[in-house]
Amino acid sequence: xxxxxxxxxxxxxxxxxxxxxxxxxxxxxxxxxxxxxxxxxxxxxxxxxxxxxxxxxxxxxxxxxxx
Amino acid sequence: xxxxxxxxxxxxxxxxxxxxxxxxxxxxxxxxxxxxxxxxxxxxxxxxxxxxxxxxxxxxxxxxxxxxxxxxxxxxxxxxxxxxxxxxxxxxxxxxxxxxxxxxxxxxxxxxxxxxxxxxxxxxxxxxxxxxxxxxxxxxxxxxxxxxxxxxxxxxxxxxxxxxxx
Numbered sequence: 001x002x003x004x005x006x007x008x009x010x011x012x013x014x015x016x017x018x019x020x021x022x023x024x025x026x027x028x029x030x031x032x033x034x035x036x037x038x039x040x041x042x043x044x045x046x047x048x049x050x051x052x053x054x055x056x057x058x059x060x061x062x063x064x065x066x067x
Numbered sequence: 068x069x070x071x072x073x074x075x076x077x078x079x080x081x082x083x084x085x086x087x088x089x090x091x092x093x094x095x096x097x098x099x100x101x102x103x104x105x106x107x108x109x110x111x112x113x114x115x116x117x118x119x120x121x122x123x124x125x126x127x128x129x130x131x132x133x134x135x136x137x138x139x140x141x142x143x144x145x146x147x148x149x150x151x152x153x154x155x156x157x158x159x160x161x162x163x164x165x166x167x168x169x170x171x172x173x174x175x176x177x178x179x180x181x182x183x184x185x186x187x188x189x190x191x192x193x194x195x196x197x198x199x200x201x202x203x204x205x206x207x208x209x210x211x212x213x214x215x216x217x218x219x220x221x222x223x224x225x226x227x228x229x230x231x232x233x
Contacts, residue, residue, distance in 0.1 A: 031233045041231040 004064045007036045010055050025050035075142040082135050089132055092125055116183060120176050127172040131205070134165030138212075151226055156219040163212030170206040177202075 011021060022032040027047065034040050035047075048059055055061075141158035149155075177199060184190045 027233060034231060035233045039231060040233045041228045043233050047233050 166209030
C-alpha cells in the first residue's frame, strides 16, 4: 500500500510505549500493532483524532503517501 | 447451526440417492429391465437415437452428481462455523456451474426429441411437464449458487476490511 503509517516513529519521538498509547486512546494493543505494521485497511477519524491528541501531532506526522 | 446440520444431512441423503440412481441408469436401463422414459414413453427398442438420448442423459446426470458433490463439500465447510471461508464460495461456484451445465444438456435432449418428432414423425409436441420444470429449477438454483458465491466473496472482503479498520 502507498500509505505508510509512521506511528512507531512518532512513538519513539514522544518516548511513549505502544501499551500506554493503546490504553490512552482506548484500542487494544493487537489493533495498535496492526496499525503500526501497516496491515490496517482503514483508520477511523475518531482513532486518528485520539492518536493526534495523545501524541500532540498532526495526521500528516502519522500518515505518509509514497509513490 | 441446526439449519446447517439439517442442510448437510439432506444433501448427503440426496447424494446417496443420486448415486443409486446413477447405478440404475448405467446397469439397468439399457438392458430393458427397467423402463427408460423419453417424453414419458417407455423405450424397449434401443435404436441409435435412444442411445444418444440415454448417453446425453447420463452425462447430464453425472454433472448433476458432481454439482451435488460440490454442494456436499460446501455444506461440510458450513458446519465449521466459518461461513465466510473462501472454500464455501469456491464450492458453491463449482456446484452452480455443474448444475447449469447439467440442465443445459437436459435442454439439449429435449430439443433433440422435439426436432426428431417434428422431422421424422411429423408431430409437433410442445410439452411443459415436470421434467422441463425440474430442469428449469436446477438452472435457477445453479444461477443462485453462482450469485451467492459472488455475494459471499464480496461479504468476505467487506468483513476483512471491517476487521482491519482501526
